[in-house]
Amino acid sequence: MAGGDSSVKFLLLHRTCKLVVLLCFLHISVTVFFYVRSLDVRFSFVQNQQHSNVSSTQTNQVRHTGFTSGTEPKVVLTTKEEHREEPKVSEQPKEEKKKKEEVEPEKKLEKCPETSPLLVGPLRVEFTSPVNLDQIKDQNPNLQPGGRFRPRDCEAVMKVAIIIPFRKREEHLKFWLFYLHPILQRQQLDYGVYVINQDGDQIFNRAKLLNVGYLEALKDYDYECFVFSDVDLIPMDDHNTYKCFSQPRHLSVSMDKFGFRLPYNQYFGGVSSMSKEQYLKINGFPNNYWGWGGEDDDIFNRLSSKGMSISRPSGDVGKCRMIHHDRDKKNDPNPQRFDRIAHTRDTMHKDGINSLSYQVVKTERLDLFTKVTVDVGKP
Template sequence: YSNIGHYLAAGIHIDEFIISWNLRTIGALATYSDSPTYSDLDRLYPWVQDGGRGKPSDCYPRHRVAIIIPYRNRESQLRTFLYNIHPILYRQELDYGIYVVEQNGSSKFNRAMLMNIGYAEAMKIHDYQCFVFHDVDLIPENDKNIYNCPKQPRHMSVAVDKFKYRLPYNAIFGGVSSLTKEQFQKVNGFPNRYFGWGGEDDDMWNRIHNAGYKVIRYAMEIARYKMIKHGTETGNKANPGR
């Protein structure tokens, strides 16, 4: 319980702290760069149902969580992500679904619009309580970074290896973040107007605060991520208006 002060300082309710230590979670994890085939993933994780749905078979799930992944041309990274994330979500005793929302064509990437679409489509499939918006190239390094939604919107990817495990700036809400259904609706989702890299997460930070919420974070030693290396995507140039 040495990290309890970090949770309380971050605005995490004590019940949420206790849950994170009562699960089957391990703590600090090794991450894997392998990209198994989808057939191999099916064999490795027999609890995963068609459509990327999973839940524990021997207990009542603690949360109903949709993982929304904006995506284009990252197939190898996607398989690496699935290889790492499924056992984490299973140990966290979640009723979860992973939704990969792919943008076709060669136009500039619109991450925010894809996440809005993912939210709308996931709600047609299951009554999710919580939505985690997740870049496909980020792998959690600690499974006590619980994929749920606290009483305030949460920025989850606090410490990323690419940024030397430090926040690039305080008002960041990109990478991995979680909101409840009610929070997402109150802020009116992500802004659709940002084509290209950057801008939408900063806009979302402002929407969250304008709606009367505050962004919370777990301690850096828990909210750690490794970024999967990938080539430069020519269709995702920086947004000059960000």
């Protein structure tokens, strides 16, 4: 019995040891398995962290991205050491577009109509209420320095220089500017106003000042038409266009001074216009008419001798009002005028623009006109 018990115990112990060994092996296997799993998890974690850092860097770069044209970005790279901005990718198209615009010519305007649609017809012209230059400037905001204007919406049919012989008639000039600037703008002219001021106290020479105005205006611009106007004459209808025609034009047809009638058929005084070709054909105006009167008839004779005739608007359209005044000092009637008029054909080729002499004292580009003060000498 004792031997049998020992055999049983030994078998039991042996099985127990095998079970323990099996459990230990199982434990070790489980431990190894989980150890290996933990290594894989840690490796994946590290990879995820690296990927996250890369994504974070890219996200930060995107946050520094600016857009200039709506299509291509501007990238700014930022480091601790320096802040550096890469060239704008979209700037090149802008520069190319700007260069293209500079190369391409501006769209050419259409010609203004021969008769402006802005005209209003008969005008009320009064000289009772004084005007000042600031008021005139405010009412004509589109004027350029020197009394220059050109239409914005169309190309003017003519480039016109308005020439005014002048001396000590400031109040008359204010009225002229007040009325004429709006009229000339409604007529859609490309024009400039030149006041030719005779310096000193010598006898007045209207025709010579007109010659000076012709040359001085051409120094500024390629005018093709010249309107010669006394400072005291205002048109009463804006259909009386201050431009040139196929024949020399007499614009002040019917003045209130003469009862709104033409004083005589050869009369060419007050306001007239000639193209450059017409003016040069008669050698300009005479320079030797000192004092009042005679030069208008001399000009008429010059035109007639060259086969030109005088064109005029109708009496109603050509109405003008004169600012009444006493005769200026140093502008007494010229006693030699009748003799000179009789010899126009003999003198016109040597007395005119080809023999003009004068000295510019000062040129002023004012808001409403260009004032040229000149010394025209003496008789």
